[in-house]
Amino acid sequence: MEKTFWDAWSPRVLSVLRMVVALLFIEHGMQKLVGFPPGGGPVPVSSLPGAAGIIELVGGTLLLVGLLTRPAAFIMSGEMAVAYFMAHAPKSPFPAVNQGEPAVLFCFIFLYYVFAGAGSWSLDSLLWKRPTARSQTAWVDKRTVPGT
Numbered sequence: 001m002e003k004t005f006w007d008a009w010s011p012r013v014l015s016v017l018r019m020v021v022a023l024l025f026i027e028h029g030m031q032k033l034v035g036f037p038p039g040g041g042p043v044p045v046s047s048l049p050g051a052a053g054i055i056e057l058v059g060g061t062l063l064l065v066g067l068l069t070r071p072a073a074f075i076m077s078g079e080m081a082v083a084y085f086m087a088h089a090p091k092s093p094f095p096a097v098n099q100g101e102p103a104v105l106f107c108f109i110f111l112y113y114v115f116a117g118a119g120s121w122s123l124d125s126l127l128w129k130r131p132t133a134r135s136q137t138a139w140v141d142k143r144t145v146p147g148t
Contacts, residue, residue, distance in 0.1 A: 015066065015119030021109050022064035025076065029056030055079050063113070066122020073113035080107035 027037065032053030035042040043049040055075060062072040080103045088100030095101045118124040 011120035013119075014116060015121035017109075018066060018069070018113060018119055018122070019064055021106070022060045025056050025106065026060035026064065029053045029058075029060055033057060052079060052083065063110075063118075066118035066124050067127075069118035069122065069124050070114050073110040077107050077110035077114065080104075080110065 029052075030036055031039060032041045032043050032049050033045070041049075041053070043053065045051075045054065056079075059072045059076040059079075062068050063076070084095075084100045084103040084107065088095065088098040088103060091098040095104050
């Protein structure tokens with residue numbers, strides 16, 4: 001079966017989305033931990049925002065390179081769910097009003113990566129590459145397969 005243009009590029013665009021989301025998330029962690037970019041922080045590492053900053057910086061970095069993507073994305077998705085319900089939901093039930101849209105988007109994008117994986121341009125793909133259907137059958141001795 002021949003791959004279409006969309007089939008070929010889907011895992012690559014998944015990787016690009018992963019990298020962009022990771023850079024945005026790293027920015028939030030840097031803002032909390034070192035105060036850059038300006039607009040917040042730094043906060044004490046032992047505080048709840050400090051713990052969030054560590055998750056955002058470390059998890060975002062793992063996501064950026066596509067290493068341990070599924071567990072990192074799971075933890076970050078949970079962090080964003082907690083952030084939404086602790087910081088945003090009490091203000092209003094509507095994300096557009098309570099300024100919780102980024103937390104909701106991050107949460108569900110990370111949840112998607114828990115199931116989808118990192119995409120083709122990732123360390124996960126490089127280190128734990130699963131054999132394709134073609135490479136699994138390439139070694140088969142044609143004499144042992146009926147009809148060949």
